Amino acid sequence: MNAEPLRPVLYDEARDVVRVLDQRRLPADEVWLELASAEEVVQAIKNLTVRGAPAIGVAAAYGLAVEARRGAEAPRLREVAETLVHARPTAVNLAWAVRRMSRRLGLGAAAILREAHAIRDEDEAACRRIGALGAPLLPPRASVLTHCNAGALATAGYGTALGVVRAAVEAGNAISVFADETRPFLQGARLTAWELKRDGIPVTLLTDGMAGWLMARGEIACVVVGADRIAANGDVANKIGTYALAVLAAYHHLPFYVAAPWSTVDLQTADGAAIPIEERGDEEVLMLAGQRIAPVGVPARYPAFDVTPEALVTALITERGVVRRPFGPGLAALAAR
Numbered sequence: 001m002n003a004e005p006l007r008p009v010l011y012d013e014a015r016d017v018v019r020v021l022d023q024r025r026l027p028a029d030e031v032w033l034e035l036a037s038a039e040e041v042v043q044a045i046k047n048l049t050v051r052g053a054p055a056i057g058v059a060a061a062y063g064l065a066v067e068a069r070r071g072a073e074a075p076r077l078r079e080v081a082e083t084l085v086h087a088r089p090t091a092v093n094l095a096w097a098v099r100r101m102s103r104r105l106g107l108g109a110a111a112i113l114r115e116a117h118a119i120r121d122e123d124e125a126a127c128r129r130i131g132a133l134g135a136p137l138l139p140p141r142a143s144v145l146t147h148c149n150a151g152a153l154a155t156a157g158y159g160t161a162l163g164v165v166r167a168a169v170e171a172g173n174a175i176s177v178f179a180d181e182t183r184p185f186l187q188g189a190r191l192t193a194w195e196l197k198r199d200g201i202p203v204t205l206l207t208d209g210m211a212g213w214l215m216a217r218g219e220i221a222c223v224v225v226g227a228d229r230i231a232a233n234g235d236v237a238n239k240i241g242t243y244a245l246a247v248l249a250a251y252h253h254l255p256f257y258v259a260a261p262w263s264t265v266d267l268q269t270a271d272g273a274a275i276p277i278e279e280r281g282d283e284e285v286l287m288l289a290g291q292r293i294a295p296v297g298v299p300a301r302y303p304a305f306d307v308t309p310e311a312l313v314t315a316l317i318t319e320r321g322v323v324r325r326p327f328g329p330g331l332a333a334l335a336a337r
């Protein structure tokens with residue numbers, strides 16, 4: 001393990017800026033950006049400088065803190081909150097964090113920053129608890145498949161799906177990871193591979209179409225992914241490609257685990273059909289590393305997320321507990337805690 005924990009979103013109180021590790025530049029360059037306004041935070045969320053459901057919630061919280069510390073009053077902060085909520089639609093952690101911050105907007109800059117720090121600290125603690133609860137679900141020697149990046153980079157630190165992996169490794173188990181490259185933004189190839197290598201955890205890269213074949217050959221023990229929103233019935237929105245992996249896992253009788261903090265659970269949304277799915281511009285699909293890969297004039301689709309029906313999920317791993325089917329009553333019971 002790397003001695004220095006990876007924390008991709010921080011607040012610099014001396015300079016009054018939000019510091020974010022630029023995830024567009026990894027793995028080639030480790031560049032930290034300083035965001036001095038909520039508008040800069042909104043842009044950083046939209047253009048995926050900072051990404052991953054819990055991490056964008058933390059960034060939004062600090063976006064409100066930076067405005068408050070630079071003199072914005074409650075009415076202006078409420079406008080800013082509205083803009084932040086709409087930066088990306090699918091991950092409910094963003095709306096959750098802004099809603100939580102909104103209860104502090106009249107209390108002064110110090111209270112607002114304290115709340116943002118609390119959101120950051122609690123998310124990292126939740127990830128560590130998710131790791132502790134999820135690690136025993138993995139066999140002592142196992143190759144785990146993951147999709148996108150649900151690691152330290154996507155959270156306040158430690159990660160959800162990769163938190164489970166980290167905790168299992170810390171417990172002495174021989175865990176290796178297959179990382180889907182995750183077209184088109186390549187979160188798996190660029191980010192998951194980078195942070196696991198940084199921690200000395202064995203990781204092997206796959207292109208997105210390879211998982212089925214490796215499952216058929218018995219090379220994958222289970223799938224562990226993160227989530228952007230979990231509906232009240234247990235349906236899971238996550239990075240596009242997750243649904244296909246869940247279908248493959250079910251066909252091959254492999255466990256399919258979803259690891260997420262409670263801030264990702266949205267009991268107001270009955271099921272996956274009601275989850276808004278972000279559609280991004282098709283140039284991200286048509287271009288690869290700055291090169292056009294399709295004929296000019298051919299359009300592309302880019303739904304950035306998909307919904308995995310709860311029937312394909314083996315268990316939801318949250319910091320409040322591990323939930324198995326039927327998820328509705330299980331989630332409702334955890335909500336009451």
Ligand code: MRU
Pocket residue numbers: 051052053054091147148149150151154155159160161187225226227228238239240304
């Ligand atoms: O578009 P992204 O990179 O923000 O999508 C991220 C994911 O889909 C993650 O799996 C999810 O946010 C969980 S992060 C702990």
